[in-house]
Amino acid sequence: DTEVTQTPKHLVMGMTNKKSLKCEQHMGHRAMYWYKQKAKKPPELMFVYSYEKLSINESVPSRFSPECPNSSLLNLHLHALQPEDSALYLCASSQEPGAGANVLTFGAGSRLTVL
């Protein structure tokens, strides 16, 4: 299995809702990432998990809460979002961060719309 699976593909939520994005990989990768991508812009790193521990938080607002329950799963919990948080959220994984060659495998993304 060489895929990163993201669910849901599309999500519409109100500003008072609580929802979660999910990401799963079965490649034995030990690093997992969340990126945010606005239209016509490059992906921007949000979080990096290395061996199930949060290693990088790019000063992301607390309304985004990542969770890594095990080495195969990565969640992004969403609460009290703003319309400007509407974007494509991309999950990625890699064998091991900071070990030289670090090819990220990306999922297809979750398109989030905040009303």
Added chain:
Amino acid sequence: SQELEQSPQSLIVQEGKNLTINCTSSKTLYGLYWYKQKYGEGLIFLMMLQKGGEEKSHEKITAKLDEKKQQSSLHITASQPSHAGIYLCGADYNQGGKLIFGQGTELSVKP
């Protein structure tokens, strides 16, 4: 990112023509990655370059990293409509696995 400049921002070429996309870093690269993205979809890995002077090819796509490891180019030979999409270069500056992307180049190939 201001650390990584990609050019051109967009490119329209006739099918069969060659093209080059450039990616310039303001500091030494530990690794340079090329990805392709269809609008609204995930990124597809193309190639990774690590050594100065390195060159890699896959089908009609060739990527190079210059000797000083601060600039990379992606060259497509005899472009086809299937090459259309957004090409992104990603820089590894040895910051714990962090990959920083250039602004992207949107490629259209006219049949």
